Amino acid sequence: MDNRSGKGLSFVKRIYLPRIIGLGIGLLSVAAAVAPLSPPIWIWCALLFNGLLWPHLAYQWAKRSTAPFQAEQRNLLLDSLMGGFWTAAMHFNPLPTVTVLSMMTMNNVAAGGRRMVAQGLVAQLVGMLLASLLLGTGLQLDATPLQIYACLPMLTLYPLALGWVCYRLAIKLAEHKRRLSALSQTDSLTGLLNHGAWKDMLLLKFQACLQQQAPAVIALIDIDHFKTINDTFGHVVGDCVLRQLSAELQRNLREGDQAGRYGGDEFCVILPGTSEEQACQAMERLRERVASYRNPQLPHLRISLSIGLSAFHPGLESPEHWLDQADKALYSAKRQGRDQINFAHGEVTALKLAYPD
Structure with a gap:
């Protein structure tokens, strides 16, 4: 899985497009939720970095790593940490919080199953704690119409993108299964049935x-x-x-x-x-x-x-x-x-x- 030219690298490539789409449209949800709180300018810079630059940086970081699979799992945990950070930064506004955390959890389930979900949960809690220390604590239970509309792309487009990636993966796995089945029935020297x-x-x-x-x-x-x-x-x-x-x-x-x-x-x-x-x-x-x-x-x-x-x-x-x-x-x-x-x-x-x- 850690081979630079093997499954580790293909895993990195599969995550790239969903991360671009997810963080790009997730930027809208978080921005709509933090705007009424008048955050400092560095929060806006961090939000733009996370939504627009981080997907490409994460891809290059994992792609150039000697262990791409492990590097991409690290990136997913950083995604979870940042997701936890933004939920605390927007004072746990219900709809954006549930949207962001559920999308992060969906990523972790698809990428590593139960173990990755547990590690992602810990990373989210760390991110919440970090935001609370830097920005203070708060609770915002009211969602504005703008915040609701800002969450709709995340709730519709991102599951569609992740579903498409999973579908493509299922097609590839089925093709690999057919090839393995053919190889198991074939004599390697002659190409005839064994x-x-x-x-x-x-x-x-x-x-x-x-x-x-x-x-x-x-x-x-x-x-x-x-x-x-x-x-x-x-x-x-x-x-x-x-x-x-x-x-x-x-x-x-x-x-x-x-x-x-x-x-x-x-x-x-x-x-x-x-x-x-x-x-x-x-x-x-x-x-x-x-x-x-x-x-x-x-x-x-x-x-x-x-x-x-x-x-x-x-x-x-x-x-x-x-x-x-x-x-x-x-x-x-x-x-x-x-x-x-x-x-x-x-x-x-x-x-x-x-x-x-």
Whole structure:
């Protein structure tokens, strides 16, 4: 929170505009209340400083601090102290006093909750005591029409400004929450769904297929001899191969298809609304695109894929059963010599033969 370029500085910026508006229109309320008391000239100078110059001074003070968040909390306590000072200076005129103190308390609630409210209350009492020592005590219970009208901008415009700042903050927090949610579901290396997020998606698709009796196919994809690639060319190249495959998946799959990194060098895809033939064609295009990849700096690097496919059918007991069938098809493809596609049902279909290079 105290980082100069982090949340502390953003907190300072959020307070700046409400303070300008609040102290600027609060100046009218206080001026209308102290004018009948014929205060000394220094009170008018202090009032003008507090209402017009202090917001900008406070902003620069906190902005240039090594701990902006703490500096802004200090500024808020000074606001409370000055608010208490002005309530005593205007002899606790009811309407301006309630207006000023309630706006200060609203600031403290929004900025720091219960603890900040308690500290602000102490600062207000200190400000009242200071004004009483300098100006004497008094009690003015009658409010003039001018004082009432002078309080109206504070009672209307300032809550509107503070509400707008809170609304903007809520929008930002919601956006950050969406981003964090997306990051928690994304594999950092490939940008695809991670293992857990893809398994959650598989459960949803399985339930949808059961309810709607809709076709769907899942694919498990394994990079052949990936360990050899890592051992021969290094893990940096291995990571590049993983990113290359994820990029091909994102380019070649439809918008509704869900691709994820299942773990290590295994990838997984849900193909909703897809027949077995369509799934075979899509995966064969992927296999051919990956096989044709060449890196000019690594002419000996070759990439091939083994792919296991499993179509949804009512006899599947669970998403895990569905996935297990695709896993068996994948290992069947690997046992048959790799670089091919196999379906989960009884016939061992090597689509490398159906779609020759």
